[in-house]
Amino acid sequence: MGSKPKVAFFDFACCEGCQLQIANLEEDVIGLTNLVDVVEFREILTGKAPEYDIAFIEGSITRKEDEERIKDIRERSKLLVAFGQCAVSGGINRLKNNRESLEDVKKEVYGDSYNMPHLDTFPTKGVDEVVKVDFHIPGCPIDKNEFLSVVKAIALGKAPSIPNYPVCIECKLRENECLFDLDQVCLGPLARAGCGAVCPSNGVPCDACRGTVDNPNQNAMHEILEKYNYTIDEIQRKINLFGVKPEVKK
Amino acid sequence: MEILKISENDFMSFLDKKIDEKAEKVIGVVKKGSHFVFNELESSDKLALDYDVTMLPPKKYFQPPKELLLKYKPGNPESYRAVNNCDPMAIVGIHYYDLAAIYMMDRAFSEGERDEHYMKKRDNSILVGLYPTKYFKYRFAKSVVRDQAYKVADLMMVKMNGDYVVEVVSEKGKDFIKGGNFIENTYTLQEIDDAKNKVKDDQKIPISVELIPDYLGKNHGHPVWEVFGEKCFSCGSCVLVCPTCYCFDVRDEVELNLEEGKRIRIWDGCMLEDFAVCADGHNFRKEKGQRFRHRIYRKGKHLPEKYHYFGCVGCGRCQYSCAADIAGPVKVIKYMEDNKQGGQNV
Numbered sequence: 104m105g106s107k108p109k110v111a112f113f114d115f116a117c118c119e120g121c122q123l124q125i126a127n128l129e130e131d132v133i134g135l136t137n138l139v140d141v142v143e144f145r146e147i148l149t150g151k152a153p154e155y156d157i158a159f160i161e162g163s164i165t166r167k168e169d170e171e172r173i174k175d176i177r178e179r180s181k182l183l184v185a186f187g188q189c190a191v192s193g194g195i196n197r198l199k200n201n202r203e204s205l206e207d208v209k210k211e212v213y214g215d216s217y218n219m220p221h222l223d224t225f226p227t228k229g230v231d232e233v234v235k236v237d238f239h240i241p242g243c244p245i246d247k248n249e250f251l252s253v254v255k256a257i258a259l260g261k262a263p264s265i266p267n268y269p270v271c272i273e274c275k276l277r278e279n280e281c282l283f284d285l286d287q288v289c290l291g292p293l294a295r296a297g298c299g300a301v302c303p304s305n306g307v308p309c310d311a312c313r314g315t316v317d318n319p320n321q322n323a324m325h326e327i328l329e330k331y332n333y334t335i336d337e338i339q340r341k342i343n344l345f346g347v348k349p350e351v352k353k
Numbered sequence: 354m355e356i357l358k359i360s361e362n363d364f365m366s367f368l369d370k371k372i373d374e375k376a377e378k379v380i381g382v383v384k385k386g387s388h389f390v391f392n393e394l395e396s397s398d399k400l401a402l403d404y405d406v407t408m409l410p411p412k413k414y415f416q417p418p419k420e421l422l423l424k425y426k427p428g429n430p431e432s433y434r435a436v437n438n439c440d441p442m443a444i445v446g447i448h449y450y451d452l453a454a455i456y457m458m459d460r461a462f463s464e465g466e467r468d469e470h471y472m473k474k475r476d477n478s479i480l481v482g483l484y485p486t487k488y489f490k491y492r493f494a495k496s497v498v499r500d501q502a503y504k505v506a507d508l509m510m511v512k513m514n515g516d517y518v519v520e521v522v523s524e525k526g527k528d529f530i531k532g533g534n535f536i537e538n539t540y541t542l543q544e545i546d547d548a549k550n551k552v553k554d555d556q557k558i559p560i561s562v563e564l565i566p567d568y569l570g571k572n573h574g575h576p577v578w579e580v581f582g583e584k585c586f587s588c589g590s591c592v593l594v595c596p597t598c599y600c601f602d603v604r605d606e607v608e609l610n611l612e613e614g615k616r617i618r619i620w621d622g623c624m625l626e627d628f629a630v631c632a633d634g635h636n637f638r639k640e641k642g643q644r645f646r647h648r649i650y651r652k653g654k655h656l657p658e659k660y661h662y663f664g665c666v667g668c669g670r671c672q673y674s675c676a677a678d679i680a681g682p683v684k685v686i687k688y689m690e691d692n693k694q695g696g697q698n699v
């Protein structure tokens with residue numbers, strides 16, 4: 104790309120924690136603006152542009168209006184990047200999809216006003232369930248440095264590299280004792296690495312907050328659970344937490 | 354080979370002196386939670402030589418998990434400058450199978466195009482070996498390792514009653530122990546030999562190591578690959594912890610200002626899903642079973658055919674680290690033996 108790529112940020116259903124990570128880049132913000140031209144970013148500037156080279160999407164799709172808006176953004180963007188687990192897989196928001204009645208969920212969350220038209224939500228979707236997504240940046244919230252590496256790669260015309268190997272590797276590199284040996288259920292063998300295995304390194308099992316690797320071996324998880332005497336439900340509940348799509352098959 | 358001895362207490366004082374002198378980093382085995390790791394020592398207090406196995410082998414000092422190779426300015430071919438810094442180090446307490454593995458790594462990194470980053474670290478290191486004093490349930494080193502340890506060790510220690518017997522293997526080792534209270538050995542060779550063999554292995558490869566290359570070749574189509582592959586997470590733990598695995602990936606990282614770049618190499622391994630993906634996106638070992646077979650073939654067929662030694666030193670780390678409980682070569686070959694395919698096995 105000859106001149107600096109025009110970049111815009113949009114948010115959908117989320118806590119905006121991931122945008123905050125970007126707003127918190129501090130001195131790197133200047134480096135970032137050397138690289139790209141930020142034309143739209145509600146969190147730090149006002150204004151609108153007709154077209155974008157790269158659209159960064161945060162949050163999940165939960166309403167009809169969202170669907171229309173994301174399709175419109177897609178049409179006006181050369182590249183579209185979903186960032187944060189809400190955008191990537193639905194994230195925490197996807198939890199509601201596991202409930203039997205969405206009606207009940209709405210009543211629980213919004214009380215008497217649950218029937219207002221703008222609260223008319225459908226089951227949570229990741230962005231790529233609605234439009235084509237060129238790159239995903241996983242994490243809840245995202246890691247600032249991973250975000251920067253993706254922007255750099257795109258600006259240099261390369262494909263960003265996001266780890267497609269499990270958290271166990273990073274855990275082994277830090278020479279941790281495996282939590283399974285300490286009687287805890289850990290999603291490390293399925294979870295997408297990139298966080299440096301922070302949780303297991305502090306004695307806390309991994310919840311796969313960055314989603315899973317591309318082809319997680321859920322059947323094998325089943326065998327581990329058998330070996331350590333856990334039930335399928337126990338593990339499935341953990342996987343559901345971050346809206347990871349695959350299920351542990353029986 | 355000169356044989357000396359030193360009391361345990363004197364050995365600790367000797368190490369403390371070495372640490373204070375700072376001529377080299379002194380690295381030893383220390384306790385981490387309920388297991389052991391190699392770490393730099395600040396004093397001999399933390400040293401835990403009575404250990405079963407370390408989480409990672411000492412290869413992390415010669416081929417660091419992430420290593421800077423060179424710096425450059427993007428777009429300027431004249432600007433490439435190799436970076437190859439390393440401090441001298443002495444690593445204390447390396448079991449004989451890990452020494453055998455270092456010997457294999459040295460061959461891999463020195464033959465043909467010498468890998469200067471690896472070799473410089475090796476040239477700057479002193480290896481102090483130790484015969485294991487503690488049982489480890491997955492170890493099967495005795496059934497696979499021959500005499501390679503002595504090809505790289507500078508000193509070999511044998512734990513006796515309150516003493517260490519120290520075999521001075523190299524000139525470097527001899528220089529290193531100057532100034533310590535190492536005195537004439539009084540133990541008989543028989544006593545030393547018994548101490549070397551005191552800790553037994555429970556595990557062993559069920560067939561003779563020499564036969565394995567052929568055996569594997571004939572069992573290319575054995576169901577074990579698929580059966581074990583089905584259980585594999587492609588998590589790479591087994592290759593990461595393996596003292597004889599050396600695969601790496603090379604990457605360029607550019608600073609945000611796009612004016613400075615560095616080339617790094619990081620650990621990689623054949624059990625990871627994307628390891629064998631080529632530039633066109635084709636993955637020539639797409640199936641888990643193919644990757645599983647490849648790893649066992651590396652250890653048991655390709656390396657033996659090239660170098661005439663078994664490419665696994667029997668440390669047992671892979672079996673210990675595998676969440677799916679499938680990675681150990683003993684387990685794989687046992688399964689093949691227990692499930693012979695009509696005339697397929699030798």
Ligand code: SF4
Pocket residue numbers: 117118119120121122161162186187188189190194195242243244245
């Ligand atoms: S991914 Fe996590 S931090 Fe980011 S917006 Fe969603 S819930 Fe918030």
Ligand code: SF4
Pocket residue numbers: 270271272274275279280281282283289290291292300303309676
């Ligand atoms: S603690 Fe979790 S991440 Fe670490 S090795 Fe065990 S399963 Fe993998």
Ligand code: SF4
Pocket residue numbers: 270294295296298299300301302303308309310311312313
């Ligand atoms: S260890 Fe797991 S849960 Fe923790 S940050 Fe990493 S991916 Fe997320």
Ligand code: SF4
Pocket residue numbers: 584585586587588589590591592624674675676677678679680
């Ligand atoms: S450690 Fe086990 S599960 Fe992980 S890649 Fe190796 S064989 Fe597969």
Ligand code: SF4
Pocket residue numbers: 591594595596597652664665666667668669670671672681682
């Ligand atoms: S293959 Fe397993 S047992 Fe053999 S050297 Fe490697 S980690 Fe040790």
